[in-house]
Amino acid sequence: MSEFLQQLINGLSLGAIYALIALGYTMVYGVLRFINFAHSDVFMVGAFIGYYVGRHLPEGTVWGGLIAMAAAMAGCAVLGIGIERLVYRPLRSGPTLNVLITAIGMSLFLEYSGQLVFGATPRAFPSIFPAKLIEVHGLIVSMNQVIVIVVAAVLMVALEFAVFKTKIGTAMRAVALNPKAAQLVGINIDVVISFTFGLGSALAGAGGVLYALNYPSIDPLMGLVPGLKAFVAAVLGGVGNIPGAALGALILGMVETFVDGSRWSTYKDAIAFATLIGILLFRPAGLLGRFTAEKV
Amino acid sequence: MLRLSRTLTSIAAAAALSASAEDSIRIGEYACLTGKEASLGMSSHQGTVLAVDHVNEAGGVLGRRLELITEDTQSKPGESSTSVRKLIARDHVVAVLGEVASSRSLEAAPICQAAEIPMISPGSTNPKVTETGDYIFRVCFIDPFQGPVMARFALNRLKARRIAIFSSSTSAYSVGLAKFFKQAFIDGGGEVVAEPRYAEGDKDFKGQLTAIRAAGVDAVFSPGYYNEGALIVKQARELGITVPVFGGDSWEAQSLIDLGGAAVEGAYLCSHYSPDDPSARVQDFVAAYRRRYGGDTPDSNASLGYDSVLVLADAIRRAGSTEHRALRDAIASTRDFDAVTGRITINEKRDASKNAVIIQVRNGRFQFVESVSP
Numbered sequence: 058m059s060e061f062l063q064q065l066i067n068g069l070s071l072g073a074i075y076a077l078i079a080l081g082y083t084m085v086y087g088v089l090r091f092i093n094f095a096h097s098d099v100f101m102v103g104a105f106i107g108y109y110v111g112r113h114l115p116e117g118t119v120w121g122g123l124i125a126m127a128a129a130m131a132g133c134a135v136l137g138i139g140i141e142r143l144v145y146r147p148l149r150s151g152p153t154l155n156v157l158i159t160a161i162g163m164s165l166f167l168e169y170s171g172q173l174v175f176g177a178t179p180r181a182f183p184s185i186f187p188a189k190l191i192e193v194h195g196l197i198v199s200m201n202q203v204i205v206i207v208v209a210a211v212l213m214v215a216l217e218f219a220v221f222k223t224k225i226g227t228a229m230r231a232v233a234l235n236p237k238a239a240q241l242v243g244i245n246i247d248v249v250i251s252f253t254f255g256l257g258s259a260l261a262g263a264g265g266v267l268y269a270l271n272y273p274s275i276d277p278l279m280g281l282v283p284g285l286k287a288f289v290a291a292v293l294g295g296v297g298n299i300p301g302a303a304l305g306a307l308i309l310g311m312v313e314t315f316v317d318g319s320r321w322s323t324y325k326d327a328i329a330f331a332t333l334i335g336i337l338l339f340r341p342a343g344l345l346g347r348f349t350a351e352k353v
Numbered sequence: 354m355l356r357l358s359r360t361l362t363s364i365a366a367a368a369a370l371s372a373s374a375e376d377s378i379r380i381g382e383y384a385c386l387t388g389k390e391a392s393l394g395m396s397s398h399q400g401t402v403l404a405v406d407h408v409n410e411a412g413g414v415l416g417r418r419l420e421l422i423t424e425d426t427q428s429k430p431g432e433s434s435t436s437v438r439k440l441i442a443r444d445h446v447v448a449v450l451g452e453v454a455s456s457r458s459l460e461a462a463p464i465c466q467a468a469e470i471p472m473i474s475p476g477s478t479n480p481k482v483t484e485t486g487d488y489i490f491r492v493c494f495i496d497p498f499q500g501p502v503m504a505r506f507a508l509n510r511l512k513a514r515r516i517a518i519f520s521s522s523t524s525a526y527s528v529g530l531a532k533f534f535k536q537a538f539i540d541g542g543g544e545v546v547a548e549p550r551y552a553e554g555d556k557d558f559k560g561q562l563t564a565i566r567a568a569g570v571d572a573v574f575s576p577g578y579y580n581e582g583a584l585i586v587k588q589a590r591e592l593g594i595t596v597p598v599f600g601g602d603s604w605e606a607q608s609l610i611d612l613g614g615a616a617v618e619g620a621y622l623c624s625h626y627s628p629d630d631p632s633a634r635v636q637d638f639v640a641a642y643r644r645r646y647g648g649d650t651p652d653s654n655a656s657l658g659y660d661s662v663l664v665l666a667d668a669i670r671r672a673g674s675t676e677h678r679a680l681r682d683a684i685a686s687t688r689d690f691d692a693v694t695g696r697i698t699i700n701e702k703r704d705a706s707k708n709a710v711i712i713q714v715r716n717g718r719f720q721f722v723e724s725v726s727p
Contacts, residue, residue, distance in 0.1 A: 060567040063592070067559040177387035177427065179580055181611045190591065199591045272556035273587070274580055274612050276389070282554060317560025323522045323550040 059195045064318050065311070070202040070271065072310025073209035077264030078287035079294070079302040080216060081257030087297035088233045088253045091153055093145075094160040097284020098167035099137055099258045103129040103265025104182070104275045105175055111185040122186035122204070122270075129262040137258025138251050146247070171277030182273035185266075205267045212263060213303055216256070220299065225252055233297070286313075286329075293333055295346020304344055308332075377420035378413075378675055380405070380665065381440030383451035383461060384658075388428025389554070389580055392606035393453040393654050397475050398423065400658030401450060403645055408666045415669065419662075422446060426457055433457040437464045437472075447675040448473065450661045453603075453654055454578075455479035455526040462489045471681050473665055475657035476625075478602065479529045483703040488677075490684050490703045492660045492692070494727070496526070499601060499623050500533025502709045502725045503574065506621070508541045510723075511597050513571035517547040519561060519585060521577045524553055530576035530601050546570055551581065558588050566594050576601040583612035590616045597621065605653050610717055617714050624710045625653035626694040627721040638693045652719070653694070660692040664699075 078100055085093045106129040114121035144163055148156045189200040220226040231239040232249045240246055268283060269275045290309045294301025312332050316325045336344065382401055385394030405421045413419060422444045424436035433452060440446045441464070449465050449472040452458045458477035465472035466486035474482055474491040478499055483489045507513045516538060520531035535545055547568040549561035562585070565573060575585050575598060582604045589598055599621035609617055628639045628650050638659060642651040651659075664687055669675060672683035687699040695707040711722040 060563060063563045063566075064560060067557075067563060071557055071559075172387070178391040179389065179608065179612070181608075181614070184614075190593065192593065197591070197593045201591075268556075272584060274556070274584060279556075282556075313557070314560040317549065317551075317558075318564040320549070322561055325552070 068311035068314035072307035076306035083302040095163035097280035100261040101280035103262030104269040107266035130259040133262030134255040134259040137254040141254040182269040295343030301345035381446035383436040385428040386425040392608040396654035397658035400655035404662035437461040501537035504537035522550040579609040587616040
């Protein structure tokens, strides 16, 4: 029983990180109908910003950790907005495929510039938050896991609030529904899209710091695997759907953790992805996605 | 256009001239200087460079200088074969040195064998590496020796009876070492109660470690590389696993301590030599290495890289030429060669038979525990 609960906590903290990355994928897709492959590398940059800022802060304090995270979020938001402004916007009127290929190019650009700037050797991430173990009836939760889960939950609630309760959120949803009509009623699409990229990238930045906190070895290619998993999570939940991305990420984190803990651990990714295929067979639009037939 | 072609001709002529004038012996090296296992690759590379300099300072080999040409494999699959092809076809090296990781040595070995260019691996311990063919050698011990050494260590010194083996399913080194350890541990009366696997590049091990914790073990053996090793020990401690966690020779990298911090304190691992060895051979090497690399203490891979050059230089000297068949036979007949990591004798399987050393992380440093002979 305690093993089961422990795995539940492990899965929850892994899923929470996937969720933060998945939200960025899903938001951009929801608004622009395009998959931003460079997102996982913005996540990596977030971890490195956290690393450089964290080194100048005293280790193991809550405010220090929050400063490092805020810096990573701000830096990533600027990076995300910059990428959109310089790279994606000039191509927006062209075929979607062009932007998609450009996104892959952007991803490779960030990865290999990262190798040049940061070096390819993994670095040890400072423990910026207080490291403590909390033990309840043989159940052990590390402070980092608590922070990951709490921060992810807070950010997701904040995101839900921003999208549904604020003016810019309403504008975002309007652009997602119909960009041309949104423009006609006076919404500045450019601002909305910049905002979407900024918000999604800030979440990726927070995800990068939280990931690095839990798995303190960071390198320029660290975004690849979690980025792929988060993308899968977004599809699993119904791409374009915010609660869906969170749900998909949670399921993926749980499946991975439980398979790891079983004797089929060699087949972790195979089983995780087979689950994805299984779910998509029965719900082609993802768990919470709505399936709309395209009219020709 | 005419000017351009004239320039090209003169460049080609200059190149031909320098090639004939140049009388150095070219040695190729492929190593993971960047990427995941860069700590191991850089160590072995630095040792190699130092050895080439030492040989050249002492007058070279057969009156000629050694010239080292290095290719970076970036710790990636696929890069080793490209690197080695480049070294052989473009640079016309007489022999190839590398790699540390068994998976990458296994990739390059068939190419060296087909081209009949001798290859000496400094640190690949998987037995399959030299089974590739009669041109493939190594200067380190192999996993069928290392596995039982660690198994006996677990049984006798750690007094472990129930053990978990946590290995990587995607590295030839880890799979092989896990197998040889398991066999010896069971033969010695122990019991392997859990055998979870991870994949290279994984960062989250809590799923497997929770299962290990539930199985109730006396110790955890994790053959694999230092990156994953550091995270495994760290997460094991976070889950309240307090039993000893120990690894193989690929944990020996400063990065293990940097990444693992306080969690890896007390961890045991296998090694090829100890810089604390009082013999003059070792102390001279340690002093020279420290002078050259800003005070860094050489680890096993640095010393193995160093030895790979010395064994090759000695073989070229004895062969009296760099003709590949003569060179192969000379390397194969290396007997009792006095190297930094011990006396090297190349056996009929083209492996070096030598002592293993057990070390422990104490006060943020690798420290000597005991030496085990074959």
